[in-house]
Amino acid sequence: MLPKKTPAPEVFILKKGKTPNLVRGMKDILPVDWPWWNLVMNKVVSIASDFGFERIETPILEEQNLFVRSVGKDTDIIEKEMFVFTDRGGDNIALRPEGTASVVRAYLEHGFMSLPQPIKLFYLGPMFRYDRPQSGRYRQFWQFGFEIIGDGHPVVDAETVALGATILQELGLPVKVQINSVGDAASRIAYVKVLTEYLKSRKSQLCEDCKKRMLKNPMRVLDCKVETCQTLVQDAPAFLDHLSEEAKEHFTKVLEHLDDMEVVYDLNPRIVRGLDYYTHTAFEYIPADDVGTEKQQSALGGGGRYDGLVETFGGRPTPAIGFACGIERVIIQMKARGIQPPTPPRPDVFLAQLGDAARKKTLKLFREFRALGVKVAATFSKTSIKTQLEAANRLRAPFTLILGQKEMVDGTVLVRDMESGIQEVIDFSKAIPEIQKRIKKTNGDKIILNPEVK
Numbered sequence: 001m002l003p004k005k006t007p008a009p010e011v012f013i014l015k016k017g018k019t020p021n022l023v024r025g026m027k028d029i030l031p032v033d034w035p036w037w038n039l040v041m042n043k044v045v046s047i048a049s050d051f052g053f054e055r056i057e058t059p060i061l062e063e064q065n066l067f068v069r070s071v072g073k074d075t076d077i078i079e080k081e082m083f084v085f086t087d088r089g090g091d092n093i094a095l096r097p098e099g100t101a102s103v104v105r106a107y108l109e110h111g112f113m114s115l116p117q118p119i120k121l122f123y124l125g126p127m128f129r130y131d132r133p134q135s136g137r138y139r140q141f142w143q144f145g146f147e148i149i150g151d152g153h154p155v156v157d158a159e160t161v162a163l164g165a166t167i168l169q170e171l172g173l174p175v176k177v178q179i180n181s182v183g184d185a186a187s188r189i190a191y192v193k194v195l196t197e198y199l200k201s202r203k204s205q206l207c208e209d210c211k212k213r214m215l216k217n218p219m220r221v222l223d224c225k226v227e228t229c230q231t232l233v234q235d236a237p238a239f240l241d242h243l244s245e246e247a248k249e250h251f252t253k254v255l256e257h258l259d260d261m262e263v264v265y266d267l268n269p270r271i272v273r274g275l276d277y278y279t280h281t282a283f284e285y286i287p288a289d290d291v292g293t294e295k296q297q298s299a300l301g302g303g304g305r306y307d308g309l310v311e312t313f314g315g316r317p318t319p320a321i322g323f324a325c326g327i328e329r330v331i332i333q334m335k336a337r338g339i340q341p342p343t344p345p346r347p348d349v350f351l352a353q354l355g356d357a358a359r360k361k362t363l364k365l366f367r368e369f370r371a372l373g374v375k376v377a378a379t380f381s382k383t384s385i386k387t388q389l390e391a392a393n394r395l396r397a398p399f400t401l402i403l404g405q406k407e408m409v410d411g412t413v414l415v416r417d418m419e420s421g422i423q424e425v426i427d428f429s430k431a432i433p434e435i436q437k438r439i440k441k442t443n444g445d446k447i448i449l450n451p452e453v454k
Protein backbone atom coordinates (compact mmCIF):
# COMPACT_ATOMS: atom_id res chain seq x y z
CA MET A 1 0.00 0.00 0.00
CA LEU A 2 1.22 3.45 -0.84
CA PRO A 3 1.72 5.81 2.14
CA LYS A 4 -1.10 8.35 2.48
CA LYS A 5 -0.17 11.78 1.29
CA THR A 6 -0.84 14.47 3.91
CA PRO A 7 -2.40 17.49 2.22
CA ALA A 8 -0.22 20.57 2.12
CA PRO A 9 -1.35 23.09 4.77
CA GLU A 10 -3.32 26.02 3.42
CA VAL A 11 -1.41 29.27 3.64
CA PHE A 12 -3.46 32.39 4.31
CA ILE A 13 -1.97 35.57 3.02
CA LEU A 14 -3.58 38.89 3.80
CA LYS A 15 -4.71 40.59 0.62
CA LYS A 16 -4.34 44.25 -0.29
CA GLY A 17 -7.58 46.19 0.00
CA LYS A 18 -9.42 49.34 0.90
CA THR A 19 -8.37 51.34 3.98
CA PRO A 20 -10.95 50.64 6.70
CA ASN A 21 -13.14 53.48 7.97
CA LEU A 22 -13.73 54.69 11.48
CA VAL A 23 -17.29 53.79 12.57
CA ARG A 24 -19.54 56.88 12.48
CA GLY A 25 -19.62 58.76 15.77
CA MET A 26 -16.43 57.10 17.07
CA LYS A 27 -13.16 58.91 17.66
CA ASP A 28 -9.52 57.93 18.00
CA ILE A 29 -7.72 59.48 20.93
CA LEU A 30 -4.41 60.34 19.31
CA PRO A 31 -0.99 60.88 20.92
CA VAL A 32 -1.42 64.65 20.52
CA ASP A 33 -4.65 64.45 22.53
CA TRP A 34 -3.22 62.49 25.44
CA PRO A 35 -1.60 65.35 27.35
CA TRP A 36 -5.14 66.76 27.83
CA TRP A 37 -6.64 63.36 28.61
CA ASN A 38 -3.90 62.68 31.15
CA LEU A 39 -4.47 66.05 32.75
CA VAL A 40 -8.20 65.35 33.20
CA MET A 41 -7.76 61.74 34.30
CA ASN A 42 -4.98 62.57 36.77
CA LYS A 43 -7.08 65.36 38.26
CA VAL A 44 -10.05 63.01 38.66
CA VAL A 45 -7.93 60.31 40.30
CA SER A 46 -6.17 62.73 42.64
CA ILE A 47 -9.37 64.51 43.73
CA ALA A 48 -11.10 61.14 44.20
CA SER A 49 -8.31 60.10 46.53
CA ASP A 50 -8.41 63.43 48.42
CA PHE A 51 -12.14 62.98 49.03
CA GLY A 52 -12.02 59.28 49.92
CA PHE A 53 -13.50 57.74 46.75
CA GLU A 54 -12.39 54.31 45.55
CA ARG A 55 -12.22 53.34 41.90
CA ILE A 56 -14.61 50.91 40.31
CA GLU A 57 -14.69 49.90 36.65
CA THR A 58 -17.69 47.95 35.44
CA PRO A 59 -17.85 46.14 32.08
CA ILE A 60 -18.83 47.94 28.91
CA LEU A 61 -21.40 45.23 28.19
CA GLU A 62 -24.38 44.78 30.48
CA GLU A 63 -27.79 43.16 30.20
CA GLN A 64 -30.02 45.51 28.24
CA ASN A 65 -32.64 45.23 30.94
CA LEU A 66 -30.37 46.83 33.52
CA PHE A 67 -30.77 50.17 31.76
CA VAL A 68 -34.42 49.70 30.76
CA ARG A 69 -35.35 49.18 34.43
CA SER A 70 -33.34 52.12 35.74
CA VAL A 71 -33.03 54.80 33.08
CA GLY A 72 -36.65 54.11 32.03
CA LYS A 73 -38.17 52.69 28.87
CA ASP A 74 -39.70 55.99 27.75
CA THR A 75 -36.44 57.93 27.72
CA ASP A 76 -34.41 58.94 24.64
CA ILE A 77 -31.50 56.80 25.82
CA ILE A 78 -33.56 53.62 25.86
CA GLU A 79 -35.91 54.38 22.98
CA LYS A 80 -33.38 55.62 20.45
CA GLU A 81 -29.82 55.73 21.67
CA MET A 82 -28.79 52.40 23.11
CA PHE A 83 -26.42 50.12 21.18
CA VAL A 84 -28.01 46.71 21.66
CA PHE A 85 -27.41 43.26 20.25
CA THR A 86 -28.27 39.67 20.93
CA ASP A 87 -25.19 37.64 21.79
CA ARG A 88 -24.45 34.09 20.60
CA GLY A 89 -26.22 32.69 23.65
CA GLY A 90 -29.40 34.65 22.84
CA ASP A 91 -29.04 37.23 25.66
CA ASN A 92 -29.97 40.87 25.02
CA ILE A 93 -26.89 42.92 25.65
CA ALA A 94 -26.31 46.68 25.66
CA LEU A 95 -23.17 48.75 25.38
CA ARG A 96 -23.53 50.83 28.53
CA PRO A 97 -24.99 54.29 27.86
CA GLU A 98 -24.15 55.56 31.35
CA GLY A 99 -22.41 54.44 34.52
CA THR A 100 -24.77 54.71 37.48
CA ALA A 101 -26.95 51.65 36.82
CA SER A 102 -23.85 49.44 36.50
CA VAL A 103 -22.32 50.81 39.70
CA VAL A 104 -25.55 50.06 41.60
CA ARG A 105 -25.62 46.56 40.08
CA ALA A 106 -22.05 46.04 41.28
CA TYR A 107 -22.91 47.47 44.73
CA LEU A 108 -25.57 44.78 45.13
CA GLU A 109 -23.65 42.01 43.41
CA HIS A 110 -20.59 42.39 45.65
CA GLY A 111 -22.37 42.92 48.96
CA PHE A 112 -21.26 46.52 49.45
CA MET A 113 -24.44 47.06 51.50
CA SER A 114 -22.98 45.07 54.38
CA LEU A 115 -19.98 47.40 54.63
CA PRO A 116 -20.11 50.67 56.60
CA GLN A 117 -22.10 53.19 54.53
CA PRO A 118 -21.81 55.31 52.53
CA ILE A 119 -19.84 53.63 49.77
CA LYS A 120 -17.98 56.23 47.74
CA LEU A 121 -16.99 55.13 44.25
CA PHE A 122 -15.70 56.72 41.07
CA TYR A 123 -15.17 55.49 37.52
CA LEU A 124 -13.60 56.64 34.28
CA GLY A 125 -14.47 55.02 30.99
CA PRO A 126 -16.27 54.98 27.65
CA MET A 127 -20.07 55.16 27.28
CA PHE A 128 -22.09 54.56 24.13
CA ARG A 129 -25.13 56.33 22.76
CA TYR A 130 -26.48 56.15 19.23
CA ASP A 131 -26.83 59.92 19.12
CA ARG A 132 -26.60 62.20 16.08
CA PRO A 133 -22.86 62.89 15.87
CA GLN A 134 -21.87 66.56 16.01
CA SER A 135 -19.31 68.68 17.81
CA GLY A 136 -19.16 67.55 21.45
CA ARG A 137 -21.59 64.69 20.78
CA TYR A 138 -20.24 61.27 19.86
CA ARG A 139 -21.45 57.71 19.86
CA GLN A 140 -18.59 56.63 22.05
CA PHE A 141 -17.63 59.21 24.65
CA TRP A 142 -15.87 59.03 27.98
CA GLN A 143 -17.25 59.96 31.33
CA PHE A 144 -15.83 60.26 34.77
CA GLY A 145 -18.41 59.73 37.43
CA PHE A 146 -18.72 59.76 41.20
CA GLU A 147 -21.35 57.92 43.26
CA ILE A 148 -22.10 58.03 46.99
CA ILE A 149 -24.38 55.17 47.95
CA GLY A 150 -25.96 54.84 51.40
CA ASP A 151 -26.28 58.41 52.66
CA GLY A 152 -29.39 60.55 52.26
CA HIS A 153 -28.29 63.60 54.25
CA PRO A 154 -28.75 66.86 52.32
CA VAL A 155 -25.17 67.89 53.11
CA VAL A 156 -24.08 64.94 50.94
CA ASP A 157 -26.02 66.43 48.01
CA ALA A 158 -24.18 69.72 48.52
CA GLU A 159 -20.82 67.97 48.86
CA THR A 160 -21.44 66.00 45.66
CA VAL A 161 -22.48 69.08 43.70
CA ALA A 162 -19.40 70.91 45.02
CA LEU A 163 -17.08 68.01 44.18
CA GLY A 164 -17.89 68.11 40.45
CA ALA A 165 -17.56 71.88 40.40
CA THR A 166 -14.18 71.62 42.16
CA ILE A 167 -12.83 69.15 39.60
CA LEU A 168 -13.93 71.34 36.69
CA GLN A 169 -12.67 74.51 38.36
CA GLU A 170 -9.29 72.95 39.14
CA LEU A 171 -9.06 72.01 35.46
CA GLY A 172 -9.42 75.71 34.71
CA LEU A 173 -13.13 75.67 33.84
CA PRO A 174 -15.28 78.01 35.89
CA VAL A 175 -18.76 76.53 35.99
CA LYS A 176 -22.13 77.54 37.25
CA VAL A 177 -24.31 74.88 38.78
CA GLN A 178 -27.90 74.68 37.54
CA ILE A 179 -29.96 73.00 40.20
CA ASN A 180 -33.52 71.82 40.74
CA SER A 181 -35.42 69.29 42.77
CA VAL A 182 -37.54 66.58 41.20
CA GLY A 183 -38.79 65.60 44.64
CA ASP A 184 -39.92 62.24 45.90
CA ALA A 185 -42.59 59.90 44.48
CA ALA A 186 -45.44 61.93 46.04
CA SER A 187 -44.13 65.18 44.55
CA ARG A 188 -43.71 63.57 41.15
CA ILE A 189 -47.32 62.35 41.02
CA ALA A 190 -48.57 65.85 41.93
CA TYR A 191 -46.26 67.57 39.46
CA VAL A 192 -46.84 65.28 36.50
CA LYS A 193 -50.59 65.91 36.88
CA VAL A 194 -50.31 69.72 36.63
CA LEU A 195 -47.65 69.56 33.95
CA THR A 196 -49.77 67.25 31.80
CA GLU A 197 -52.73 69.62 32.12
CA TYR A 198 -50.55 72.55 31.09
CA LEU A 199 -49.13 70.69 28.09
CA LYS A 200 -52.50 69.33 26.98
CA SER A 201 -53.93 72.83 26.82
CA ARG A 202 -51.07 73.81 24.48
CA LYS A 203 -50.76 70.57 22.57
CA SER A 204 -50.85 72.19 19.13
CA GLN A 205 -47.64 74.08 19.87
CA LEU A 206 -45.66 70.96 20.79
CA CYS A 207 -43.35 69.12 18.40
CA GLU A 208 -44.49 65.69 17.20
CA ASP A 209 -42.18 63.88 19.64
CA CYS A 210 -43.41 65.93 22.57
CA LYS A 211 -47.04 65.20 21.71
CA LYS A 212 -46.19 61.56 22.45
CA ARG A 213 -43.92 62.43 25.39
CA MET A 214 -46.73 64.41 26.97
CA LEU A 215 -48.70 61.18 27.38
CA LYS A 216 -45.88 58.75 28.17
CA ASN A 217 -43.36 60.80 30.16
CA PRO A 218 -44.35 64.50 30.24
CA MET A 219 -41.25 65.59 32.19
CA ARG A 220 -39.20 64.86 29.11
CA VAL A 221 -40.89 67.74 27.31
CA LEU A 222 -38.97 70.02 29.69
CA ASP A 223 -35.63 69.15 28.15
CA CYS A 224 -36.79 68.99 24.52
CA LYS A 225 -34.35 70.88 22.31
CA VAL A 226 -36.98 72.08 19.79
CA GLU A 227 -37.38 75.87 19.99
CA THR A 228 -41.19 75.99 20.15
CA CYS A 229 -41.21 73.45 22.97
CA GLN A 230 -38.51 75.38 24.79
CA THR A 231 -40.54 78.59 24.60
CA LEU A 232 -43.56 76.73 25.87
CA VAL A 233 -41.80 75.25 28.87
CA GLN A 234 -40.55 78.68 29.97
CA ASP A 235 -43.99 79.24 31.50
CA ALA A 236 -44.69 75.63 32.48
CA PRO A 237 -45.44 74.94 36.13
CA ALA A 238 -42.20 74.49 38.09
CA PHE A 239 -41.46 71.32 40.02
CA LEU A 240 -40.35 73.41 42.98
CA ASP A 241 -43.93 74.62 43.50
CA HIS A 242 -45.18 71.05 43.77
CA LEU A 243 -42.69 69.49 46.14
CA SER A 244 -44.00 67.58 49.15
CA GLU A 245 -43.11 69.13 52.53
CA GLU A 246 -40.39 66.54 53.03
CA ALA A 247 -38.87 67.10 49.60
CA LYS A 248 -39.02 70.88 50.09
CA GLU A 249 -37.23 70.60 53.42
CA HIS A 250 -34.53 68.40 51.91
CA PHE A 251 -33.93 70.77 49.02
CA THR A 252 -33.89 73.88 51.20
CA LYS A 253 -31.15 72.29 53.29
CA VAL A 254 -29.15 71.34 50.18
CA LEU A 255 -29.24 74.97 49.04
CA GLU A 256 -28.25 76.21 52.49
CA HIS A 257 -25.25 73.90 52.50
CA LEU A 258 -24.29 75.04 49.01
CA ASP A 259 -24.39 78.62 50.28
CA ASP A 260 -22.20 77.60 53.22
CA MET A 261 -19.74 76.09 50.76
CA GLU A 262 -19.91 79.18 48.54
CA VAL A 263 -20.91 77.17 45.49
CA VAL A 264 -22.44 79.43 42.84
CA TYR A 265 -25.72 78.06 41.50
CA ASP A 266 -28.88 79.02 39.63
CA LEU A 267 -32.23 77.51 40.47
CA ASN A 268 -33.34 76.15 37.11
CA PRO A 269 -36.79 74.51 36.95
CA ARG A 270 -35.98 72.93 33.57
CA ILE A 271 -33.25 70.66 34.95
CA VAL A 272 -35.17 67.40 35.30
CA ARG A 273 -32.45 65.11 33.92
CA GLY A 274 -34.77 62.97 31.78
CA LEU A 275 -33.93 59.63 33.43
CA ASP A 276 -36.49 57.80 35.57
CA TYR A 277 -34.21 57.06 38.48
CA TYR A 278 -33.66 60.63 39.63
CA THR A 279 -35.25 61.88 42.86
CA HIS A 280 -34.79 65.12 44.83
CA THR A 281 -31.69 67.07 43.81
CA ALA A 282 -30.92 67.26 40.08
CA PHE A 283 -28.07 69.39 38.77
CA GLU A 284 -25.88 70.22 35.80
CA TYR A 285 -22.55 71.94 35.33
CA ILE A 286 -22.57 74.70 32.69
CA PRO A 287 -19.44 76.64 31.68
CA ALA A 288 -19.91 80.00 33.45
CA ASP A 289 -19.63 81.94 30.14
CA ASP A 290 -22.43 79.89 28.55
CA VAL A 291 -25.06 80.60 31.21
CA GLY A 292 -27.99 82.41 29.66
CA THR A 293 -26.82 81.75 26.08
CA GLU A 294 -27.99 79.06 23.67
CA LYS A 295 -24.82 77.09 24.46
CA GLN A 296 -26.26 76.47 27.90
CA GLN A 297 -27.67 73.22 26.51
CA SER A 298 -24.21 71.68 26.35
CA ALA A 299 -23.62 70.76 29.95
CA LEU A 300 -20.18 69.50 30.92
CA GLY A 301 -21.83 67.09 33.30
CA GLY A 302 -24.72 66.49 35.56
CA GLY A 303 -26.21 64.24 38.15
CA GLY A 304 -28.64 63.87 40.95
CA ARG A 305 -30.07 61.78 43.72
CA TYR A 306 -31.40 58.35 42.92
CA ASP A 307 -32.84 57.19 46.22
CA GLY A 308 -35.03 54.47 44.71
CA LEU A 309 -32.56 52.71 42.42
CA VAL A 310 -31.00 50.22 44.85
CA GLU A 311 -34.51 49.08 45.80
CA THR A 312 -35.55 48.84 42.13
CA PHE A 313 -32.69 46.39 41.70
CA GLY A 314 -33.87 44.26 44.64
CA GLY A 315 -31.84 45.84 47.46
CA ARG A 316 -33.19 47.46 50.60
CA PRO A 317 -34.14 51.16 50.43
CA THR A 318 -30.82 52.99 50.10
CA PRO A 319 -30.37 56.68 49.34
CA ALA A 320 -27.70 57.55 46.78
CA ILE A 321 -26.41 60.43 44.71
CA GLY A 322 -23.86 60.92 41.93
CA PHE A 323 -22.80 62.80 38.85
CA ALA A 324 -20.90 62.23 35.61
CA CYS A 325 -19.00 64.58 33.30
CA GLY A 326 -18.10 64.06 29.65
CA ILE A 327 -14.34 64.10 29.16
CA GLU A 328 -14.43 65.13 25.47
CA ARG A 329 -16.59 68.15 26.32
CA VAL A 330 -14.31 69.08 29.20
CA ILE A 331 -11.30 68.95 26.88
CA ILE A 332 -13.06 71.00 24.17
CA GLN A 333 -13.69 73.68 26.80
CA MET A 334 -10.13 73.54 28.10
CA LYS A 335 -8.76 74.02 24.59
CA ALA A 336 -11.22 76.86 23.92
CA ARG A 337 -9.95 78.60 27.04
CA GLY A 338 -6.33 78.17 25.95
CA ILE A 339 -5.46 75.81 28.78
CA GLN A 340 -2.22 74.01 27.98
CA PRO A 341 -1.33 70.66 29.49
CA PRO A 342 2.17 70.38 30.90
CA THR A 343 4.80 69.35 28.35
CA PRO A 344 5.52 65.62 28.56
CA PRO A 345 8.55 64.76 30.71
CA ARG A 346 11.87 64.69 28.87
CA PRO A 347 14.39 61.87 29.16
CA ASP A 348 17.39 62.45 31.43
CA VAL A 349 19.81 60.97 28.94
CA PHE A 350 19.86 59.74 25.34
CA LEU A 351 22.11 56.86 24.24
CA ALA A 352 23.61 57.01 20.74
CA GLN A 353 25.70 54.24 19.23
CA LEU A 354 27.67 53.38 16.10
CA GLY A 355 28.27 49.77 15.04
CA ASP A 356 26.97 46.38 16.21
CA ALA A 357 29.25 46.02 19.22
CA ALA A 358 28.39 49.51 20.48
CA ARG A 359 24.68 48.79 20.03
CA LYS A 360 25.01 45.67 22.20
CA LYS A 361 26.77 47.65 24.90
CA THR A 362 24.21 50.50 24.87
CA LEU A 363 21.32 48.02 25.02
CA LYS A 364 22.77 46.83 28.33
CA LEU A 365 23.48 50.36 29.51
CA PHE A 366 19.89 51.30 28.72
CA ARG A 367 18.61 48.60 31.08
CA GLU A 368 21.03 49.66 33.79
CA PHE A 369 19.86 53.28 33.63
CA ARG A 370 16.22 52.15 33.74
CA ALA A 371 16.92 49.99 36.79
CA LEU A 372 18.36 53.03 38.56
CA GLY A 373 15.28 55.11 37.83
CA VAL A 374 17.01 57.30 35.22
CA LYS A 375 14.71 58.25 32.31
CA VAL A 376 16.62 57.02 29.28
CA ALA A 377 15.85 57.10 25.54
CA ALA A 378 17.50 55.70 22.41
CA THR A 379 16.79 54.82 18.79
CA PHE A 380 18.75 51.57 18.49
CA SER A 381 17.78 50.88 14.88
CA LYS A 382 19.44 54.08 13.62
CA THR A 383 23.01 53.88 12.40
CA SER A 384 23.84 57.55 11.82
CA ILE A 385 24.98 59.60 14.82
CA LYS A 386 23.45 62.72 13.23
CA THR A 387 19.99 61.13 13.10
CA GLN A 388 20.34 59.95 16.68
CA LEU A 389 21.35 63.40 17.91
CA GLU A 390 18.35 64.86 16.10
CA ALA A 391 16.12 62.40 17.94
CA ALA A 392 17.78 63.36 21.24
CA ASN A 393 17.05 67.03 20.52
CA ARG A 394 13.46 66.32 19.57
CA LEU A 395 12.96 64.55 22.90
CA ARG A 396 14.70 67.46 24.68
CA ALA A 397 17.26 65.16 26.33
CA PRO A 398 19.82 67.33 28.17
CA PHE A 399 22.69 64.85 27.65
CA THR A 400 23.65 62.20 25.12
CA LEU A 401 26.14 59.41 25.66
CA ILE A 402 27.81 58.57 22.35
CA LEU A 403 29.49 55.20 21.91
CA GLY A 404 31.35 55.01 18.59
CA GLN A 405 33.98 52.60 17.27
CA LYS A 406 36.88 54.55 18.78
CA GLU A 407 35.27 54.66 22.21
CA MET A 408 34.64 50.92 21.98
CA VAL A 409 38.35 50.32 21.45
CA ASP A 410 39.39 52.78 24.20
CA GLY A 411 36.80 51.69 26.76
CA THR A 412 35.45 55.26 26.86
CA VAL A 413 32.26 57.10 26.00
CA LEU A 414 31.46 60.67 24.89
CA VAL A 415 29.17 62.78 27.05
CA ARG A 416 27.53 65.52 25.03
CA ASP A 417 25.79 68.48 26.63
CA MET A 418 22.97 68.98 24.16
CA GLU A 419 22.53 72.67 24.86
CA SER A 420 26.16 73.80 24.54
CA GLY A 421 27.26 70.99 22.21
CA ILE A 422 30.36 70.49 24.38
CA GLN A 423 31.58 66.89 24.39
CA GLU A 424 33.82 65.21 26.96
CA VAL A 425 35.50 61.81 26.84
CA ILE A 426 35.08 59.77 30.00
CA ASP A 427 35.77 56.20 31.06
CA PHE A 428 32.85 53.96 30.10
CA SER A 429 32.70 52.66 33.69
CA LYS A 430 32.05 56.26 34.86
CA ALA A 431 29.10 56.80 32.48
CA ILE A 432 26.35 56.12 35.02
CA PRO A 433 27.71 58.16 37.97
CA GLU A 434 28.65 61.02 35.61
CA ILE A 435 25.11 61.23 34.20
CA GLN A 436 23.60 60.98 37.68
CA LYS A 437 25.83 63.85 38.82
CA ARG A 438 24.87 66.00 35.84
CA ILE A 439 21.15 65.37 36.21
CA LYS A 440 21.30 66.36 39.86
CA LYS A 441 23.08 69.54 38.90
CA THR A 442 20.67 70.46 36.09
CA ASN A 443 17.29 69.73 37.61
CA GLY A 444 17.94 68.78 41.19
CA ASP A 445 16.14 65.48 40.48
CA LYS A 446 16.67 62.75 42.96
CA ILE A 447 17.86 59.54 41.34
CA ILE A 448 16.37 56.58 43.05
CA LEU A 449 18.99 53.96 43.43
CA ASN A 450 17.36 50.59 43.44
CA PRO A 451 20.02 47.90 43.70
CA GLU A 452 17.44 45.10 43.67
CA VAL A 453 16.41 45.76 40.06
CA LYS A 454 19.07 44.41 37.74
Ligand code: AMP
Pocket (backbone or CB within 6 Å): 098, 129, 131, 136, 137, 138, 139, 140, 141, 142, 143, 298, 299, 300, 301, 302, 303, 324, 325, 326, 327, 328, 329, 330
Ligand atom coordinates in the same frame (compact mmCIF):
# COMPACT_ATOMS: atom_id res chain seq x y z
P1 AMP B 1 -25.87 62.68 30.77
O1 AMP B 1 -25.71 61.36 31.43
O2 AMP B 1 -26.60 62.64 29.48
O3 AMP B 1 -26.33 63.76 31.67
O4 AMP B 1 -24.38 63.08 30.35
C1 AMP B 1 -23.44 63.58 31.26
C2 AMP B 1 -22.36 64.23 30.46
O5 AMP B 1 -21.78 63.29 29.56
C3 AMP B 1 -22.84 65.35 29.55
O6 AMP B 1 -22.93 66.55 30.26
C4 AMP B 1 -21.76 65.38 28.51
O7 AMP B 1 -20.63 66.07 28.97
C5 AMP B 1 -21.41 63.93 28.36
N1 AMP B 1 -22.16 63.34 27.22
C6 AMP B 1 -23.39 62.82 27.21
N2 AMP B 1 -23.70 62.36 25.97
C7 AMP B 1 -22.63 62.60 25.19
C8 AMP B 1 -22.32 62.36 23.83
N3 AMP B 1 -23.17 61.74 23.01
N4 AMP B 1 -21.11 62.73 23.38
C9 AMP B 1 -20.21 63.35 24.19
N5 AMP B 1 -20.44 63.60 25.49
C10 AMP B 1 -21.64 63.23 25.99
